[in-house]
Amino acid sequence: LWNTFRTCGRDDQQGGVAGKYLADKFADAKIAIIDDKTPYGQGLAEETKKAYNAAGKKEVVREGVNTGDKDFSALIAKMKEAGVSIIYWGGLHTEAGLIIRQAKDQGLKATLVSGDGIVSNELASIAGDAVEGTLNTFGPDPTLIPENKALVEKFKAAGFNPEAYTLYSYAAVQLIAEGIKAAGSADDAEAVAKALHEKGPFKTVLGEIAFDAKGDPKLPGYVMYEWKKGPDGKYSYFQQGS
Structure with missing residues (x-):
């Protein structure tokens, strides 16, 4: 569209980074790819899966849940049975926080990895202490410039x-x-x-x-963030290496 520009990247760019990261950093892990069935969440999960599979890896669980779901017991039981240790989530922070908290409560020791849809400090309010170690992709932190x-x-x-x-x-x-x-x-x-x-x-x-013909920005690529306690004692996401 001639009048459309964006200041962030696309799902295929973000998913490509996430899929490669999963394949490189968690080479031997059993991974579940879950999304919220929305254009954003499913699109991001599919692009991540595509890059992960292209690296010669195969997820052990591939599921979709509904936006607004509150009880993920059946999904967590399925992931426990499959021996999942990494959950890739395509969706927003609301369901992500519940999945993180309920997974810990039900004894599933798995790290949740996601995209820019969870970059809200509300995630920590929902997930509680279980949020520690959660990972997500996002553009380089402009507050560090x-x-x-x-x-x-x-x-x-x-x-x-x-x-x-x-x-x-x-x-x-x-x-x-x-x-x-x-x-x-x-x-x-x-x-x-x-x-x-x-x-x-x-x-x-x-x-x-600068923008290309589609209005997409020529920006630095996506980087990984980790959720941990900041100097104020509150959980937030921090760019790895910062």
């Missing part, structure tokens, strides 16, 4: 932690402004879109962004 330090502090001073997609949304507004500036008009949407396609890269809080 030194040039963003003052902006991050400004958000926090206003009582808001700029987690997850906050700075991605901020970058989207920056790009609209840059596109208008480059086009020399705020009234001609096609000219603004053309400028965004042709006149980048543009400076944003995510770094410099």
